Amino acid sequence: MGLRINDTVPNFTAETDQGTITFHDWIGDSWAILFSHPKDFTPVCTTEFSAVAQLSEEWEKRGTKVIGVSVDSAEDHRKWKGDIEAYGKAPAAFPIIADAGLEVSKAFDMLPAEAYLPDGRTPADSATVRSVFIIGPDKQLKLSMTYPMTVGRNFAEILRALDGLQMSGKGVATPANWVPGEDVIIPPAVSNEDAKAKFGEFETIFPYLRKTKAPE
Numbered sequence: 001m002g003l004r005i006n007d008t009v010p011n012f013t014a015e016t017d018q019g020t021i022t023f024h025d026w027i028g029d030s031w032a033i034l035f036s037h038p039k040d041f042t043p044v045c046t047t048e049f050s051a052v053a054q055l056s057e058e059w060e061k062r063g064t065k066v067i068g069v070s071v072d073s074a075e076d077h078r079k080w081k082g083d084i085e086a087y088g089k090a091p092a093a094f095p096i097i098a099d100a101g102l103e104v105s106k107a108f109d110m111l112p113a114e115a116y117l118p119d120g121r122t123p124a125d126s127a128t129v130r131s132v133f134i135i136g137p138d139k140q141l142k143l144s145m146t147y148p149m150t151v152g153r154n155f156a157e158i159l160r161a162l163d164g165l166q167m168s169g170k171g172v173a174t175p176a177n178w179v180p181g182e183d184v185i186i187p188p189a190v191s192n193e194d195a196k197a198k199f200g201e202f203e204t205i206f207p208y209l210r211k212t213k214a215p216e
Contacts, residue, residue, distance in 0.1 A: 002109035006140050009034075009133065010107040016067070016095035017077035024139055031064040031162065032135040035153070036110060040072040040080040044152050049080075049096075050088025051155045058159055062166065069097040069104050108133065110146075132158055134165060170215040171198070183211040 003009065011024040026032075035052065037045040052066055059066050070077065077096040084092045099105055110131050132153065134143040142165050147153055164174040172184040186195045188208045195202055195210065202212035 003133075003141050003144065005142065005144075008139050009135050009141050010104075011139075012104055012107060014104060015074050015098045017074045017081065017098070018095040021095065021097075026067070027065065027135060027137070027139060029137050031062065031137060031166070033059075033064060033066045033158065033162070034108070034133040034135065035066070035068055036105065036108070036131050037068060037070040038130060038149070040070050040076045041083070044149065045070070046080075046083055046087055048153050048155070049084040049092060050090070051153075052094065053084060053088045053090040053092040055155060055159065056090065056093060062159075062162055064162060066094045067097060068094065069099050071099045071102060071105060073100055074098040134158070134162055136165070167214060172212070172215065175211070180214070182214070184214045186210040186212055 009023075011022065013020060013022045035048070037048070039045070049068060052068070068077075070080075072080075074096075077098060081092045081096075097104055108131065130149060131144060131146045133141060136142050143161055145153075145158070160179060163180050164178060167174055167180075167184060171187070171190075173187055174184055175182075178184070183203075186199060186202055190198070192204075192210075195212070199212040199215070202210050204210050
């Protein structure tokens with residue numbers, strides 16, 4: 001069975017282009033984003049890694065570590081980063097896990113247990129390794145997204161989703177298309193009296209849909 005929201009994510013020890021890590025220890029008390037790729041030196045993935053590099057200050061503001069995983073060697077990752085940085089015009093300071101044995105890809109249910117990498121493989125042999133996992137400081141999965149080979153990920157949306165998850169930790173929910181600064185939703189389980197005490201003024205649109213200013 002695949003990982004579900006609020007499951008504790010697998011812990012593992014793996015080689016990266018920056019040395020060996022143990023995943024839960026690497027996360028520490030931070031939020032974390034694990035984003036996976038089927039092969040180094042591929043076009044869509046290069047643009048995506050560049051986008052992650054360009055957002056380094058945004059990840060830091062949110063107390064979030066980012067880490068890639070690709071089913072190639074750490075040496076290949078180090079070489080590939082030259083292209084990533086040239087395309088994105090930003091340093092790719094985050095680590096990339098070397099998953100040539102597919103242990104991480106299988107642990108996160110991106111590939112079936114029987115999957116293997118044939119000689120002369122192509123990205124199609126690891127095509128489902130195109131996922132994003134947002135993980136909380138409690139090491140639990142908060143959100144996941146999986147993309148096909150041909151659609152580049154929108155990291156602005158991933159950043160927005162991260163903002164929504166961090167906001168929801170303050171006891172609220174976020175409406176469709178929410179961005180920071182907009183009103184949030186008071187959960188139905190919170191009574192009007194408790195909502196008044198906790199949030200102050202709020203707008204009742206329907207008995208089950210109430211909006212208030214986002215908590216600081």
